Amino acid sequence: MPAKRQEPTSHVHSPAMEDYLEQIHNLIESKGYARVVDIAQNLGISQASVTNMIQKLDAEGYLIYERYRGVVLTEEGRKIGREIARRHEVLTRLLSSFGLDAESVHHDVEGMEHHISRQTLEVLTLLMEELEGNPELLKKLKRKLKNTAAPE
Missing domain, CATH: 1.10.10.10 (Winged helix-like DNA-binding domain superfamily/Winged helix DNA-binding domain)
Structure with a gap:
């Protein structure tokens, strides 16, 4: 036994x-x-x-x-295990939706997934779901991101 x-x-x-x-x-x-x-x-x-x-x-x-x-x-x-996998999935989906390269997303998620509170994860989940449901808003934010990343 x-x-x-x-x-x-x-x-x-x-x-x-x-x-x-x-x-x-x-x-x-x-x-x-x-x-x-x-x-x-x-x-x-x-x-x-x-x-x-x-x-x-x-x-x-x-x-x-x-x-x-x-x-x-x-x-x-x-x-x-489920909790960390969920953090990983939410963070990956959120960052990937902005068109970041897979290597950067992977590296950043590996660091963030261990240091994010449940409350913050819920906020990011809500944002991710709203962006996935509103392609026009996502396009607008991507344009803004592209413009802020461009050299002046």
């Missing part, structure tokens, strides 16, 4: 922990499972580094890791 899982020890998460939980969440959503090799490939780091963090997240109660079997998120791990 497996040992009883420990509840998460704190609600303070490092950006690295959040990145792992987001990646695991996304892998489970898309493939139905998450393996160390897939996490390492998606994050561009070694399998040994992934295993170390996975073991830490397991010990802290965010996931369950069994060697050679993969990773399963606990309820708290799923909650954090």
Whole structure:
């Protein structure tokens, strides 16, 4: 019989922990499972580094890791993974709608997604939804942005 899982020890998460939980969440959503090799490939780091963090997240109660079997998120791990994935999606859609290049959007979102409050995310979500529903306003804002970016 497996040992009883420990509840998460704190609600303070490092950006690295959040990145792992987001990646695991996304892998489970898309493939139905998450393996160390897939996490390492998606994050561009070694399998040994992934295993170390996975073991830490397991010990802290965010996931369950069994060697050679993969990773399963606990309820708290799923909650954090979903939250970070949502932040990532909203920020990416909002910035992409202005025609920013994909590399800049990716880089900026990776930094912002860990430092944005729930309240601010709701404001940005509202703005994104309004812009997606009002193409004329989006065009107007893009023109203004283009004019402010032009050298004087």
